[in-house]
Amino acid sequence: MSADDRASDLAVPPTPWRQLAETLRDHLRHPGLAIGTGLLALLLLVALFAPWIAPYPPLKTNMSNTLAPMSSAHWLGTDQFGRDVLSRILLGTQVSLQVAFAVVALSLTAGTLIGAIAGFAGGWIERITLVIIDILLAFPGFLFALALVAARGSSLESVIIAVAIAFTPRVAAVMRSVVLTIKPRPFIESSRAIGMSEWRVLWRHVIPNALPPVIVVATVSAATAILAEAGLSFLGLGVQPPTPTWGNIIADGNSLITTNPWISLSAGFCIAIAVIAFNLLGDGLRDTLDPQMKRQTGRGLL
Amino acid sequence: MTGNEQPPAPDEPLLSVANVSKIFSGGRSLLGRQRSAVRAVDGVSLELRAGETLGLVGETGSGKSTLGRLVLRLVEPTSGRITFAGEDLTAKSMAEVRRLRGSIQMVFQDPYGSLDPRMSVGALIAEPMIVHGAPRADIPRRVSEIMGLVGLDARLAHRYPHQFSGGQRQRIGIARAMALSPKLLVLDEPVSALDVSIQAQILNLLRDIQQRTGMAYLFIAHDLAVVRHVSNRVAVMYLGRIVETGPRDKLYGAPRHPYTISLLSAVPLASPALERTRSRIPVYGEISSGTAVPSGCRFHPRCFRARLVAGAGKVPTVASGDGIIPAVCAQQDPKLEGPTSEHLSACHFGPEHDGRIATLQPAGERA
Numbered sequence: 243m244s245a246d247d248r249a250s251d252l253a254v255p256p257t258p259w260r261q262l263a264e265t266l267r268d269h270l271r272h273p274g275l276a277i278g279t280g281l282l283a284l285l286l287l288v289a290l291f292a293p294w295i296a297p298y299p300p301l302k303t304n305m306s307n308t309l310a311p312m313s314s315a316h317w318l319g320t321d322q323f324g325r326d327v328l329s330r331i332l333l334g335t336q337v338s339l340q341v342a343f344a345v346v347a348l349s350l351t352a353g354t355l356i357g358a359i360a361g362f363a364g365g366w367i368e369r370i371t372l373v374i375i376d377i378l379l380a381f382p383g384f385l386f387a388l389a390l391v392a393a394r395g396s397s398l399e400s401v402i403i404a405v406a407i408a409f410t411p412r413v414a415a416v417m418r419s420v421v422l423t424i425k426p427r428p429f430i431e432s433s434r435a436i437g438m439s440e441w442r443v444l445w446r447h448v449i450p451n452a453l454p455p456v457i458v459v460a461t462v463s464a465a466t467a468i469l470a471e472a473g474l475s476f477l478g479l480g481v482q483p484p485t486p487t488w489g490n491i492i493a494d495g496n497s498l499i500t501t502n503p504w505i506s507l508s509a510g511f512c513i514a515i516a517v518i519a520f521n522l523l524g525d526g527l528r529d530t531l532d533p534q535m536k537r538q539t540g541r542g543l544l
Numbered sequence: 545m546t547g548n549e550q551p552p553a554p555d556e557p558l559l560s561v562a563n564v565s566k567i568f569s570g571g572r573s574l575l576g577r578q579r580s581a582v583r584a585v586d587g588v589s590l591e592l593r594a595g596e597t598l599g600l601v602g603e604t605g606s607g608k609s610t611l612g613r614l615v616l617r618l619v620e621p622t623s624g625r626i627t628f629a630g631e632d633l634t635a636k637s638m639a640e641v642r643r644l645r646g647s648i649q650m651v652f653q654d655p656y657g658s659l660d661p662r663m664s665v666g667a668l669i670a671e672p673m674i675v676h677g678a679p680r681a682d683i684p685r686r687v688s689e690i691m692g693l694v695g696l697d698a699r700l701a702h703r704y705p706h707q708f709s710g711g712q713r714q715r716i717g718i719a720r721a722m723a724l725s726p727k728l729l730v731l732d733e734p735v736s737a738l739d740v741s742i743q744a745q746i747l748n749l750l751r752d753i754q755q756r757t758g759m760a761y762l763f764i765a766h767d768l769a770v771v772r773h774v775s776n777r778v779a780v781m782y783l784g785r786i787v788e789t790g791p792r793d794k795l796y797g798a799p800r801h802p803y804t805i806s807l808l809s810a811v812p813l814a815s816p817a818l819e820r821t822r823s824r825i826p827v828y829g830e831i832s833s834g835t836a837v838p839s840g841c842r843f844h845p846r847c848f849r850a851r852l853v854a855g856a857g858k859v860p861t862v863a864s865g866d867g868i869i870p871a872v873c874a875q876q877d878p879k880l881e882g883p884t885s886e887h888l889s890a891c892h893f894g895p896e897h898d899g900r901i902a903t904l905q906p907a908g909e910r911a
Contacts, residue, residue, distance in 0.1 A: 427657055428652055428653075428654050428657035428658040429657060429658050429659055429660045429661075431618060431652070431658075432650070432652050432658040432659070432717070432720075433660070433671075434618055435616055435618060435645065435649065435650040435652075436645060436649065436671060436672040436675055436720065436721075436723075436724075437642040437643065437644075437645035437646055437672065437675055437676060438642070438671075438675050439639075439642060442675065446671075447660050450660075450662050451660065451661070451662055
């Protein structure tokens with residue numbers, strides 16, 4: 243775009259709010275990003291308001307009404323203890339999103355810092371970090387989670403820590419390789435030339451330019467974190483019953499899959515929705531988190 | 545930023561580079577074999593006074609860009625001394641060098657790559673001031689002032705680099721370098737990536753800025769016409785060495801080194817009549833690699849004068865490559881010396897030997 247073809251926004255310098263609104267509008271034109279954000283917003287609302295929108299207390303058993311079929315009273319029926327499945331699934335959203343966000347926050351922060359420093363410093367710092375990353379990547383994540391749960395006891399925190407530790411080296415590896423492509427770019431040298439310290443160059447120029455692909459990896463890893471939590475809970479190593487999570491709802495329904503398939507299937511459906519939401523968001527961010535994307539992907543396509 | 549430095553004595557050069565070398569050692573390969581080292585800059589000395597423009601010309605691979613980076617210590621010199629405004633840059637700690645970079649700034653060749661794509665133009669121009677601790681309150685005013693100075697509309701400060709054209713981006717690069725009012729600007733091929741019409745605008749802008757601020761320029765380029773337009777003095781580099789240096793008019797009017805003569809003969813003339821009458825002087829082959837610097841005079845494999853002198857047959861000769869050259873050219877490294885202390889060239893033989901130049905085959909007709 244040439245500098246003069248939008249004379250209108252010369253006259254009014256954009257306020258931060260207007261700029262933010264404009265950015266949001268631009269980003270939400272991407273269909274994947276819009277759908278992912280929409281689904282995720284929905285899940286978030288469900289998680290926040292689960293105690294109020296759940297029709298029954300999720301832990302309340304009712305031995306006179308076990309394994310009820312779907313009905314207007316119990317939309318998804320009841321399980322073998324007479325608990326309302328819909329209420330349990332709604333509450334399970336909380337655990338899944340908590341795991342997803344905590345894992346992303348932890349692994350993104352740690353992985354970004356470790357990868358950025360390793361890639362930017364080079365030399366022996368990079369070599370040692372790479373060796374550690376490779377060892378962690380080669381180590382089966384599930385085995386590690388099992389060991390951690392054995393040591394700390396099974397709890398939500400154990401799951402989060404285990405999954406975060408499994409994901410940090412992935413983020414760090416991606417971050418390092420992106421930093422390696424940014425390090426030789428001329429604007430890094432030009433930052434040094436104005437007298438910036440190495441830390442400042444790293445913080446102000448290297449990391450912001452390296453983040454987009456890493457954010458995409460982290461978003462997609464949120465989906466995997468939800469799966470990992472479900473898997474661990476299914477095995478009884480994650481969040482302990484009776485607290486509902488999608489994983490242990492599937493486990494509870496496992497033995498009833500022939501007679502009451504909706505119990506497992508509905509929880510599985512929720513996992514699929516959450517994973518798709520995060521993946522769409524990740525793909526959408528990959529396409530839009532580039533200031534030049536307006537030129538490259540072309541608005542005309544959407 | 546520059547207030548706490550001693551003003552240099554009137555006679556003292558602002559920048560003095562003394563016998564500086566940079567050897568990029570190849571390190572060791574996987575099997576422990578020593579990789580060959582590249583002698584990018586090899587014993588270069590030059591001086592630059594306040595307000596002066598020194599043009600540095602040479603082919604790709606002559607080490608001119610490395611020399612520019614050595615001046616800012618973006619590249620660590622292997623040996624030699626660089627003195628700026630009376631302070632020995634080579635002896636300083638990195639923190640002190642960073643502080644001094646406030647007074648030595650650089651404009652880069654690539655106007656597309658040298659600006660962080662994620663920062664607005666205003667932030668890019670403000671950055672050097674923030675780094676060097678200018679009072680925050682002054683910065684916005686100073687940013688619009690500098691943008692005006694380089695011919696950019698200050699209302700565009702919130703735009704991002706990709707929204708500008710190449711010439712405008714180079715103006716942003718210049719604005720960024722000027723933000724701290726440096727005393728020396730290293731211009732590394734500032735117009736090579738631009739259209740010819742834009743080149744003239746940028747060169748005129750640089751001239752105006754120099755007239756207004758008295759900044760000294762170290763102007764690195766491969767385009768002899770551009771260098772002639774902007775420089776007071778010119779230094780010609782070949783394979784990490786300065787082979788000829790002198791005041792602009794002397795160097796362009798009466799070049800002494802065969803390399804300079806060949807380069808100048810390759811510049812097209814504006815008049816077709818003149819262009820037809822003059823003879824193109826051959827340069828044989830291509831610039832050697834910095835990993836295998838030729839013995840003796842490093843220009844001897846490509847030199848027409850060496851062939852002429854050898855052909856005249858009054859000196860001992862040796863065979864070299866595809867020609868016969870004087871033995872001294874292949875054995876002895878010529879010193880940079882000349883008739884006056886201003887105009888120096890590094891050649892064993894003077895331009896008086898070039899009389900029979902027309903007898904040589906033009907380089908273009910050799911395969």
